[in-house]
Amino acid sequence: MLVSTVELAWRARRGAELGLAGAAGVGLDWGEVIARKNRIVASWSQGKDQALERQGIAVLRGHATFLAPHELQVGDRTVTTEKIVIATGSSPARPSIEGIEHTVTSEELLDRTALPGRMVAIGGGAIGMELGFAFARAGLYTNVSVRRITGDRTVEADIGGTTHRLSADVVVVATGRPPNTEGLRLDLAGVRLERGTVSVNEYLQSPTAPHVYAAGDVTGRHQHTPAAWYEGRVAAENALKGNHEAVDFNVFPTTIFTIPAVAQVGLTEAEARKRGLRVGVGRSPFEDNTAASVREETEGLVKVIYDEASGQLLGVHILGPNAEDLIHIAAVAMRGGLRRRDLAGMHYVFPTLAGTVFDAMWE
Amino acid sequence: MDYDLLVIGAGTAGSFAARTAIGLGGRTAIVEQDGFAGTCLASG
Helix, strand or coil: CHHHHHHHHHHHHHHHHHCCCCHHHCCCCHHHHHHHHHHHHHHHHCCHHHHHHHCCCEEEECCEEEEECCEEEECCEEEEEEEEEECCCECCCCCCCCCHHHCEEHHHHCCCCCCCCEEEEECCCHHHHHHHHHHHHCCCECCCCCCCCCCCCEEEEEECCEEEEEECCEEEECCCCCECCCCCCHHHHCCCEECCEECCCCCCECCCCCCEEECHHHHCCCCCHHHHHHHHHHHHHHHHHCCCCCCCCCCCCEEECCCCEEEEEECCHHHHHHCCCCEEEEEEEHHHCHHHHHHCCCCCEEEEEEECCCCEEEEEEEEECCHHHHHHHHHHHHHCCCEHHHHHCCCCCCCCCCHHHHHCCCC | CCEEEEEECCCHHHHHHHHHHHHCCCCEEEEECCCCCCHHHHHC
């Protein structure tokens, strides 16, 4: 949400190049941006407990702790149940770095109503990259390749073999999200943890406690919202109807919302080669796309990895405008078993950003 | 047993699990200690 607002401001300011009058003066009212985010988020969770209750689900408030494999303490009551789905999510990691108390988490950062002057983000994963880009496009200095922090909001970092000292107003730590399993006493249910995550088989079932399933971030595998709703459904169905659906993430498109965004589905070129496949690679840059040129957003490309003999699509990677939407063309094609040639021969609307996906299918 | 399925956590995964279970006719409960949105949705 914040990325889309920051991107809008960035686009608006660039509008001067496109002949938009007054564009250079467009700025962000960060207090209002955060207030709007909080209003929308509140509206999503408001009334959700009543909605669940209306559907006939008993909503129990409090912390859950196992007493025995089928018995739990929830708040001040004890409940018994045949099956259990663990869906306790994840929380930002607090790595043991000297001076960690001077840092904030991504969640704390997103509640601040004033923009920091200088920000250092530690962690180059999806969250670190998204924060870095969002705040950089907001007109800030950011650095996403920091490794160590010593002292009070001065980050000592090894960058390219030399030590840099970066002083910042805010240091945000985004080094992953470990699962929330503390205090559940999963050991009393017989559930085995692997480095803090609930270990599950392809049916999302605990191999050591077959009546316990897990779904979402707590399984530590695909920490994305669509994976959570998919796993939630599969875990509940397998728990109640017996194991009949194994999770399948072969065609699972994901995006890191940098500006522009980077989206992917399937294998990378390196992964495909490691599997010993005879790999063909197609590329088409957005520079060659008329729709991208008209918008002055020509950064990026579409890269296609395919099996050279059959033309089967193995993976597609998009960096560029609307990558988060364009990736679904590739995902649908892969799910439907379409070959590279099927897409190369597609008729498409001109001028559109989607054209670059099809152009990348040509040799 | 009080329930056929008890879901711990009312975020994205937990809510979908509970709604699926009630749709299948199971006696379903969901436990939540904080809010009722998933992490991605709740954090913006």
